[in-house]
Amino acid sequence: xxxxxxxxxxxxxxxxxxxxxxxxxxxxxxxxxxxxxxxxxxxxxxxxxxxxxxxxxxxxxxxxxxxxxxxxxxxxxxxxxxxxxxxxxxxxxxxxxxxxxxxxxxxxxxxxxxxxxxxxxxxxxxxxxxxxxxxxxxxxxxxxxx
Numbered sequence: 001x002x003x004x005x006x007x008x009x010x011x012x013x014x015x016x017x018x019x020x021x022x023x024x025x026x027x028x029x030x031x032x033x034x035x036x037x038x039x040x041x042x043x044x045x046x047x048x049x050x051x052x053x054x055x056x057x058x059x060x061x062x063x064x065x066x067x068x069x070x071x072x073x074x075x076x077x078x079x080x081x082x083x084x085x086x087x088x089x090x091x092x093x094x095x096x097x098x099x100x101x102x103x104x105x106x107x108x109x110x111x112x113x114x115x116x117x118x119x120x121x122x123x124x125x126x127x128x129x130x131x132x133x134x135x136x137x138x139x140x141x142x143x144x145x146x
Contacts, residue, residue: 032057039102049108056101065096 036043036053043050061067067081068091082091 039098039105041105046105046109046112049105049112052101052105052108056095056098059095059097059101062096 032054033043035057036050039053041049041053066084070082082093083096084091
């Protein structure tokens with residue numbers, strides 16, 4: 001639980017820095033990786049999808065949403081952002097688009113896994129790895145019909 005809280009705090013700090021109006025905030029690979037883990041992205045297995053976390057860090061608030069800096073509390077040091085949709089609506093700690101980016105990752109990860117499985121099946125069947133799915137048809141006689 002402490003690790004999850006630390007990842008959430010690091011991700012919140014990266015997101016908070018991204019929302020600063022100065023525009024001069026620079027990101028480190030560690031910031032993006034921390035936010036990727038916060039979103040549920042496996043940065044080792046799915047390095048090709050880490051761009052989702054970087055896009056999420058820079059995501060502006062949707063129209064009608066507001067953000068305030070508040071102390072973390074509950075034993076965590078520093079400040080984070082809390083988000084409001086309207087003045088009288090309950091606040092939330094998570095950026096309103098985080099769920100969208102998590103969903104995007106899960107969808108693209110599933111597509112990648114399906115494509116990997118299809119490539120593996122074609123390779124196992126002796127087919128080509130062409131993106132259009134056509135085999136060369138060269139008639140090389142490599143089939144084991146003997």
